[in-house]
Each structure stands twice: as C-alpha cells, then as structure tokens.
Amino acid sequence: MTAVLECAHLVRNFGDLRAVDDVSISVAPGETYGLLGPNGAGKTTTISMICGLLTPNSGTVHVLGQPISPAASAAKAAIGLVPQDIALYPDLSARENLVFFGRLQGLSGPALDSRIDEVLEVVGLRDRAKDRIETYSGGMKRRANIAVGMLHSPRLLVLDEPTVGVDPQSRNSILESVAALGSSGMAVLYTTHYMEEAERICDRIGIIDAGRLIAEGTRAELVSGLGTASAVAVRAGGGGPALEAWRADLAALPGVTVEATDAGANLTCADSSATVAVAFQRASTHRVSITGIEVTVPDLEAVFLQLTGKALRDD
Amino acid sequence: MRAPSVLTQAWLVAGLDLKRRLRDRSVLIQVVLAPVLLALIIGGAFSGGSGSLKANIWLADADNSPTSAAMVAGIAGQSEAGGGGVVFIAKPGLDAAAARQAVDSNQADAAVVIPVGFTDAVEAGKAAEVDVIGDAGDEIVAGVATSIAEALANRTQTQRVATGTTLAAAAQLGVGVDPRVVVAAAGSTPGAITVRDSRFENKYSLMAFFAPGMAMIFLFFVMGAAARSLLTERREGTLARMLAGPTSPSGILLGKAAGVLALGLTSLLAVWAITALGFRVDWGDPLGVLLVITSAVIAIAGISLIVTGLARTESQSQQLTVVLALVLAILGGSFVYTNAGFLAAVRPFTPNGQALMAFTDLAAGNASAADVLPAVLILLGFGAVTGGIGLVAIRKGLAR
Numbered sequence: 001m002t003a004v005l006e007c008a009h010l011v012r013n014f015g016d017l018r019a020v021d022d023v024s025i026s027v028a029p030g031e032t033y034g035l036l037g038p039n040g041a042g043k044t045t046t047i048s049m050i051c052g053l054l055t056p057n058s059g060t061v062h063v064l065g066q067p068i069s070p071a072a073s074a075a076k077a078a079i080g081l082v083p084q085d086i087a088l089y090p091d092l093s094a095r096e097n098l099v100f101f102g103r104l105q106g107l108s109g110p111a112l113d114s115r116i117d118e119v120l121e122v123v124g125l126r127d128r129a130k131d132r133i134e135t136y137s138g139g140m141k142r143r144a145n146i147a148v149g150m151l152h153s154p155r156l157l158v159l160d161e162p163t164v165g166v167d168p169q170s171r172n173s174i175l176e177s178v179a180a181l182g183s184s185g186m187a188v189l190y191t192t193h194y195m196e197e198a199e200r201i202c203d204r205i206g207i208i209d210a211g212r213l214i215a216e217g218t219r220a221e222l223v224s225g226l227g228t229a230s231a232v233a234v235r236a237g238g239g240g241p242a243l244e245a246w247r248a249d250l251a252a253l254p255g256v257t258v259e260a261t262d263a264g265a266n267l268t269c270a271d272s273s274a275t276v277a278v279a280f281q282r283a284s285t286h287r288v289s290i291t292g293i294e295v296t297v298p299d300l301e302a303v304f305l306q307l308t309g310k311a312l313r314d315d
Numbered sequence: 316m317r318a319p320s321v322l323t324q325a326w327l328v329a330g331l332d333l334k335r336r337l338r339d340r341s342v343l344i345q346v347v348l349a350p351v352l353l354a355l356i357i358g359g360a361f362s363g364g365s366g367s368l369k370a371n372i373w374l375a376d377a378d379n380s381p382t383s384a385a386m387v388a389g390i391a392g393q394s395e396a397g398g399g400g401v402v403f404i405a406k407p408g409l410d411a412a413a414a415r416q417a418v419d420s421n422q423a424d425a426a427v428v429i430p431v432g433f434t435d436a437v438e439a440g441k442a443a444e445v446d447v448i449g450d451a452g453d454e455i456v457a458g459v460a461t462s463i464a465e466a467l468a469n470r471t472q473t474q475r476v477a478t479g480t481t482l483a484a485a486a487q488l489g490v491g492v493d494p495r496v497v498v499a500a501a502g503s504t505p506g507a508i509t510v511r512d513s514r515f516e517n518k519y520s521l522m523a524f525f526a527p528g529m530a531m532i533f534l535f536f537v538m539g540a541a542a543r544s545l546l547t548e549r550r551e552g553t554l555a556r557m558l559a560g561p562t563s564p565s566g567i568l569l570g571k572a573a574g575v576l577a578l579g580l581t582s583l584l585a586v587w588a589i590t591a592l593g594f595r596v597d598w599g600d601p602l603g604v605l606l607v608i609t610s611a612v613i614a615i616a617g618i619s620l621i622v623t624g625l626a627r628t629e630s631q632s633q634q635l636t637v638v639l640a641l642v643l644a645i646l647g648g649s650f651v652y653t654n655a656g657f658l659a660a661v662r663p664f665t666p667n668g669q670a671l672m673a674f675t676d677l678a679a680g681n682a683s684a685a686d687v688l689p690a691v692l693i694l695l696g697f698g699a700v701t702g703g704i705g706l707v708a709i710r711k712g713l714a715r
Contacts (some may be wrong), residue, residue: 048555052559053559070564073318076561079559079560081560086552091335101557104327104561106317
C-alpha cells in the first residue's frame with residue numbers, strides 16, 4: 001500500500017545546532033505513527049518540515065506522492081496540522097474559527113456547515129460551539145484545536161503533543177478521538193513525550209533523541225528487539241536449605257538470572273509469565289511458600305533508557 | 316475540494332481581520348472617537364471654544380501718516396461682517412509699547428505695529444519694518460498677524476517700485492507730482508492688502524485643520540496595530556496553521572495589507588463624515604478630499620508594513636510605531652503648524668505633512684482635486700515604496 005507520508009533523510013540545522021539529523025519516516029493509510037522523544041528531541045522541527053513550514057537543509061518529504069514545499073498547496077491540502085500550542089483566535093467562537101479555517105481549505109456552504117457539526121461532535125464541543133475560545137477550559141481549547149486540524153478530512157493528520165497540560169479526562173477523550181481517526185483510515189502522525197500515550201494509540205513508534213531517529217517499530221518489536229528483560233521480585237516464607245534449593249532450581253532455567261534477597265529472590269527473565277508459573281511450581285516442590293510477587297514488564301521508558309542512558313520524561 | 320485562489324484567501328484573511336478589529340471597542344475609539352474628540356478639544360482651545368478662529372488683531376498705526384492710515388483702513392476692511400472670525404481694529408497713533416500692553420492684558424490677541432517713520436522710509440526707498448506682537452502660546456493668531464505683516468511688507472515693496480516708476484515717468488513728462496499723493500494712492504487701492512496665507516483666513520474652521528491632523532496620528536496607531544496582527548498571529552500559531560494548509564504566503568500578505576488599508580480608510584472616512592455632518596466642517600472639494608484620504612492611508616499603510624517587516628516582536632513594532640507617529644506628527648505639523656523655520660521646511664517630506672497641506676488647501680477653498688494631485692502622487696509613491704519594502708521584509712520572515 002502506498003504510504004501517505006514518506007520522508008527520507010531529513011536534516012535541519014539552526015546555526016551550529018543540528019536539530020534534525022537524517023530522519024526517515026513512513027506512515028501508511030490508517031496507521032497511527034508515534035514519534036516519541038523528550039522535549040527538544042527534534043519532534044516539532046520534523047513536523048514543521050513535513051507540513052512545509054520549514055525547509056529542510058537536505059532530505060525530502062512526500063505526501064500522497066507529491067513533494068512538500070512551502071508553495072506546494074495541493075500536497076499541503078492533504079495535511080491537517082494540530083500544533084502543540086493552541087492555534088486559534090481566542091476572541092472568536094469555535095464555530096467561527098472552524099468556518100474561517102474551513103474556508104481557507106476550500107470548504108463552503110452546507111458541506112462546511114455539516115462538517116463543522118461532525119467535528120464538533122467528535123471532540124465533544126457541539127454545545128459550546130458558539131462560545132468564544134477564550135472562555136474555554138484548557139482541555140476544551142485542546143479539543144477545539146484538534147477539531148480545526150481534522151475539519152477538512154485530511155489524509156494525513158499531524159498532531160504535535162496534543163495532550164500537553166490537559167486534565168486526565170480531556171486527555172482520555174483526545175486519545176479516544178485520535179484512535180478513532182486511525183481506525184477510519186486516516187494516517188496519523190502523533191508526537192509525544194508521554195510513553196503511555198504512544199503505547200496506547202500508536203501502531204508503530206519511532207524513538208527520536210537529539211535529532212536522530214534511534215529506533216523504530218511496534219511496541220513489541222522495540223521491547224523484544226533490544227532484549228530488554230522483565231523483572232520479577234518474589235517474596236518467600238521460610239528459609240534455609242529449602243529456599244536455597246528453590247533459588248538454585250530457578251537459576252538453572254534457561255534465560256533466567258537469580259539474585260538472592262533476604263525475603264526471597266529477584267528474577268530477571270525474558271518471559272515473566274512463564275517464569276512466574278515455574279517459580280510457583282518449584283516452590284511447591286521445595287515446600288517454599290510464596291507470599292508476594294511483583295512483576296515489572298519492560299516498557300518504552302525502559303527502551304529509551306537503555307538506548308540513550310537517560311529518562312524519557314524530564315518533568 | 317479545491318484550494319481557494321490567492322485573491323479569495325486574501326479576502327478571507329482581510330475579512331477576518333476587519334471583523335476582529337471592529338468587534339474590539341478600543342479600536343473603535345481609536346478609529347473614530349479619539350480623533351474627533353481631540354480635534355474638538357484642540358480646535359476649541361485654539362479658537363476659544365468654537366470651531367472657527369476668533370481673534371482681535373489691533374493695527375497700531377504709530378506712523379499715523381496718510382499712507383499708513385490707508386494701509387490700515389485697507390486691512391480693517393477685511394474683518395468679517397458681524398464681528399465673527401478675525402477682527403482687525405485700527406488704532407491710529409498707538410505705539411509699540413502700548414500695543415504690547417494691550418496684548419499682555421488680553422485686550423488684543425495680537426498686534427501689527429506700523430512704526431514711526433514707516434512712510435518716510437518707503438518714500439526714501441529704504442527698507443520699512445512692520446512689527447508683530449503676539450502671544451507665544453497662541454501661534455495661530457500670531458501666524459495671522461505675521462501674515463498681515465508679510466502682506467504689508469510685500470505691498471510696500473510693490474508700492475516702492477510703483478511709486479518710483481510713477482515719479483520717474485512724471486519727471487520725464489515734465490509733470491509735477493507730490494510723492495506723498497502717489498504713495499497714499501497706491502496704499503489705498505481697494506483690495507490691495509489681503510491675508511496672504513489662506514490657511515488662516517477668517518472663515519477657515521480650525522476643525523478642518525485639526526480633524527485630519529488628529530485622525531492621521533491615530534491612523535498610525537490603528538494601522539500599526541492592524542499590521543502588527545501578523546506578528547501576533549505568528550506568536551499565537553495561527554499563521555503557521557494557515558501556512559501549513561493550502562494558503563499561500565501571498566494570499567495572507569495581501570489579505571493583511573487589505574485589512575490595514577480598509578481600517579485606515581474607515582477611520583479617515585468616519586472622521587470626515589462625523590465632522591462634516593455633525594459639526595458642519597467643510598473639508599473642501601469632496602473628490603479632492605477622497606483622493607487625499609486614500610493616498611494618505613496608502614502612505615501610512617506602507618510605513619506600518621515596513622515597521623512590521625523590520626520588527627521581530629510585537630513590542631518592538633509597537634514602540635517603533637509610537638516613536639514614528641509622534642515624530643512624524645511633529646514634523647508634519649499635526650500639532651503645530653508653522654509657516655517658517657525648520658518644521659515648515661521638513662513638512663513636505665513627511666507623508667502626514669503632505670496630506671495635511673493638501674487637506675488645509677482643500678478646506679481653505681483654495682484647491683480642487685486637480686490641485687492636490689501632486690500631493691496625492693507623492694503620497695502614493697511613498698506608500699508604494701515603503702509598502703513594497705515592508706512586504707518583501709515580511710515575506711522574507713515568513714520563509715524559514
């Protein structure tokens with residue numbers, strides 16, 4: 001299937017700083033691609049080049065096979081941008097904002113009116129459509145911001161950290177809306193520094209740091225591809241030879257390492273479910289009673305930590 | 316779904332700008348109310364409470380000769396019937412000291428003094444001086460008095476030549492002529508003395524001077540704010556949102572420029588309409604007024620665009636606008652309109668000065684639309700050059 005977005009070897013410098021360094025991304029129809037990275041990683045710069053707001057120093061961007069440039073109006077018409085900051089006229093109502101941006105996209109008349117009603121319904125703002133944006137809460141402004149981006153039914157929706165500073169309820173609503181858009185066949189490029197958002201809604205994830213795309217794939221591919229192990233902390237009753245024998249038995253399992261603790265053992269393994277099952281079975285054999293288990297499954301945070309040596313979030 | 320044409324984009328951008336500006340009540344105050352109120356207040360202050368200039372100017376004839384008496388009589392005859400406007404009062408035998416006392420005690424607003432020996436100096440072909448005594452705080456009345464003095468001086472120069480020629484011709488013909496009779500006859504010629512500067516003519520309404528003057532000062536602020544909206548949109552992200560779609564930079568720039576022009580035109584046209592209909596101020600030939608308004612708005616729009624193009628932030632743009640507006644208002648004569656000195660010399664080189672001169676000529680009834688065409692062309696040229704530079708600078712800022 002032809003990719004909706006295809007960008008290859010994008011580079012952008014600001015003076016001596018290389019903000020984006022050889023980034024290549026491809027997003028297929030119906031796919032939600034997450035660009036995950038800390039603040040200042042180069043996500044917004046990458047998006048600005050994709051939307052034709054910044055000219056790359058080198059590399060290319062194609063949307064629906066057409067090259068993107070500041071003057072490529074036809075290709076840009078296929079993109080819907082939801083900027084990181086609220087890019088709306090605060091003294092106008094949500095409907096007035098939608099009418100203005102819709103007309104700039106070439107929508108008019110009844111088609112525009114009905115489309116406005118649809119997107120207001122999707123973002124849950126239909127009953128507040130006539131109120132000025134400046135009277136909205138932060139979450140409502142974010143949702144109105146998204147409504148403008150998807151108004152003209154773009155083939156590619158680009159969302160730049162759309163949930164920053166949003167309350168949990170609004171965040172949930174936004175994530176549900178984005179997930180629904182992906183399901184409807186729209187290609188979505190979603191940047192975030194919230195690992196759980198990327199895990200929840202993205203089909204594929206690119207991890208970006210210091211301007212470079214350092215890893216890419218599905219969540220499972222990223223976690224398993226790096227060989228990141230699960231951690232299982234087991235608390236066991238009793239002690240003495242039985243506990244020692246139980247630990248030795250587990251240590252003999254392929255791919256499992258055992259660290260003895262006062263209350264039991266810390267296990268490191270690739271498959272936490274299987275290891276936990278074996279740990280219970282061998283505890284029964286050696287008459288060791290297990291009083292508690294804590295499983296830590298590796299996530300994108302761990303992947304990022306392993307790749308860069310630093311935490312994903314700095315807040 | 317087809318992307319709209321550049322013109323449609325410009326129309327949409329300009330329409331939105333106007334809608335947002337006209338919704339803002341503070342803009343309405345700047346656009347219409349403030350210029351009209353300030354014109355009323357300042358016009359009233361200069362004219363003692365009404366819209367037209369009123370002044371008593373004493374013509375102190377210390378020389379008290381038939382020639383000077385004839386001159387004084389000629390000027391006094393210029394007073395407006397019924398005692399309104401500027402009234403010239405002949406004061407035979409009054410010397411400079413007494414005239415000064417009269418001005419200081421507010422018996423007279425200004426005085427023109429024909430000193431002792433004036434006629435003798437004229438007859439002898441020497442330079443004859445006429446003194447003006449005025450209140451430094453009342454420049455317009457002093458200006459009228461100065462105009463009278465200049466008119467007298469000019470007339471005297473003409474008389475001197477005419478008298479000399481007459482006497483020489485009489486001598487050649489062998490006819491005996493008394494020089495005093497010739498000089499007096501020349502001085503008493505009907506209509507010989509007129510107020511040379513029509514800007515200070517009796518019937519000239521000060522509102523017709525201050526209304527466009529004030530409106531143009533506010534025009535800088537109003538149009539500056541409109542042009543600055545581009546910087547605001549850049550900061551708020553709406554500009555990027557437009558540019559991320561099929562909207563072209565040209566469409567946005569055209570729309571912004573059109574919005575600035577429309578707001579400026581609305582402002583000046585509203586001030587014209589309110590002062591003309593509400594206060595019966597005669598701005599002169601309507602076609603001429605319309606041409607000057609349009610060209611002045613284009614010139615000031617050019618300045619606003621260049622400021623927007625050069626400024627990096629809204630605050631920079633605002634500060635530049637205030638400085639430019641005040642400097643140009645002073646240089647262009649919006650506050651103080653003098654006929655001599657540095658300010659008078661630089662006035663034609665400022666857009667508001669050009670416009671103000673054209674407005675005052677039209678209001679004085681001395682100019683038609685055709686007469687103000689040179690000023691209109693200068694203003695249009697100014698607007699084209701500054702606007703062009705401004706748009707190029709803004710466009711350069713858009714392409715990153």
